[in-house]
Amino acid sequence: VQLQASGGGLVQAGGSLRLSCAASGRPFSSYAAGWYRQAPGKEREYVAVISWSSDFTHYADSVKGRFTISRDNAKNTVTLQMNTLKPQDTAVYYCVSDLSVVKIQKSYDIEYWGQGTLVTVSS
Numbered sequence: 001v002q003l004q005a006s007g008g009g010l011v012q013a014g015g016s017l018r019l020s021c022a023a024s025g026r027p028f029s030s031y032a033a034g035w036y037r038q039a040p041g042k043e044r045e046y047v048a049v050i051s052w053s054s055d056f057t058h059y060a061d062s063v064k065g066r067f068t069i070s071r072d073n074a075k076n077t078v079t080l081q082m083n084t085l086k087p088q089d090t091a092v093y094y095c096v097s098d099l100s101v102v103k104i105q106k107s108y109d110i111e112y113w114g115q116g117t118l119v120t121v122s123s
Contacts, residue, residue: 001025003114005095010120011085019080021095021114028097029073031112034104035080037091038116047093048080049104058105063089085121092116 007019021033034049048059048069057069068081078095095114098104103111 001028001031001097001112003095003097003112005093005114005117008093008117008119010122013085013087013121013123015085015121016081016083017085017119019082019093019095019117019119021078021080023076023078023097028076031097031099032101032104033069033071033078033095033097035069035078036094036096036107037089037119038094039088039091042091044094044107045091046105046107049101050078051101056101058101082119085119087121087123090119090121092118 002024004022011017032051035047036044037047038044046060050057050069050071066084071078094116096110097112098110
């Protein structure tokens with residue numbers, strides 16, 4: 001699976017951004033998908049995961065209630081809607097995919113990573 005993230009940019013605090021991840025290659029509909037982020041000088045951080053069927057989603061506490069992950073298997077895309085953005089959300093955001101939801105949640109040997117897209121939230 002090849003993953004291509006897009007949608008990053010500069011936004012003021014309190015604003016919204018919508019990240020998209022386009023998948024190609026193996027049947028993406030069989031894979032769980034998620035998002036990670038890495039802020040400058042910090043370790044990579046789990047953000048959210050969605051199962052292949054969309055019947056399970058999970059979020060990091062830091063984004064719960066503000067971010068929403070969704071997917072469209074017909075279009076091979078995963079989306080992260082980010083609302084009420086805060087300066088601490090500033091990071092490079094990475095789209096990931098794996099057959100296992102748990103591996104994405106636990107950051108354990110995730111099979112596929114896309115390139116990052118930069119999100120900058122100004123105060």
